[in-house]
Amino acid sequence: MLKVWGRVNSVNVKKVLWMLDEIGIPYDRVNAGLEHGVVNDPPYRAMNPNGRVPTIEDGDFVLWESNSILRYLAMKHGSALYPAEPAARASADRWMDWQLSTLSPAERNLFWGLVRTPPEKRDMAAVMAAAKAAGECWSMLDAHIARHGGPFIDGAAMTIADIVLGCYARRWFGPEVQVEGMPNFPALAAWYAAVGERPGFARWVAVPMT
Ligand SMILES: N[C@@H](CCC(=O)N[C@@H](CS)C(=O)NCC(=O)O)C(=O)O
Known part of the structure; x- marks a missing residue:
């Protein structure tokens, strides 16, 4: 299942969570960032060398940069929210x-x-x-x-x-x-x-x- 790393009070994580509501797919979320830590742990840094949130794991594919994540989710799930024209x-x-x-x-x-x-x-x-x-x-x-x-x-x-x-x-x-x-x-x-x-x-x- 898709995994989202990031705390819910981050503006960039909110983009991803709202997008996931729009396309309606199941996912797990793990708190990370600020008081939750995690972002400086070596396994997280191996996924996202910036030590920032959000990061997603979709099977073997890891992606960071919230706007890129929205583009990816829209393309993968055929959402009209990223127009083809x-x-x-x-x-x-x-x-x-x-x-x-x-x-x-x-x-x-x-x-x-x-x-x-x-x-x-x-x-x-x-x-x-x-x-x-x-x-x-x-x-x-x-x-x-x-x-x-x-x-x-x-x-x-x-x-x-x-x-x-x-x-x-x-x-x-x-x-x-x-x-x-x-x-x-x-x-x-x-x-x-x-x-x-x-x-x-x-x-x-x-x-x-x-
Ligand atoms: N350009 C990046 C910015 C990521 C970013 O700066 N995220 C902030 C939260 S909005 C962050 O990770 N702050 C440090 C932390 O939460 O520990 C994106 O859009 O994903």
Whole structure:
């Protein structure tokens, strides 16, 4: 049976768990990362030299990098969430690459600074800078969704990019991370409401952030 390594409060593990709900296959999950340890144990490092979560084992095949895992699961199980048509597929890939290269580095200190740092230790200048940088990123997706008409990132059909960005949007819209001056993004908010209706989002992403 498919095995998923990773703690449920990791944004990158949440992507995989939501995806598995979408395709509906059985799997086992093993807690790993932060307080669970495991990621520095030699057997885990042999699977994933980065010492990060998630990692999956599908028979003899081991895979890490959450966005690659979503692509793999969609291809293996014939999910329409990774479109076959080249332009549609490339657009989904583009937003997933953008999450890794641009969004994540920009928004990291907003989430870590407020959710994973006690109030007395917070660097609020870094939090505010991250809120500004994250807002600049989310404004790009807001404009893209407004242009394409929603309800999903590229229009009528949901893709794995909606799962990836939906997990990160929880770190923008969540009550845990609100600071003064965060802009409103109407198209992004409507999209967030649409992805919020997916059972996999409700189960793995909507829960309180820790
Ligand atoms: N680009 C990687 C990032 C993986 C990553 O940084 N995972 C974090 C959790 S979101 C992690 O492993 N943190 C250390 C830990 O949990 O011990 C992916 O998308 O899978």
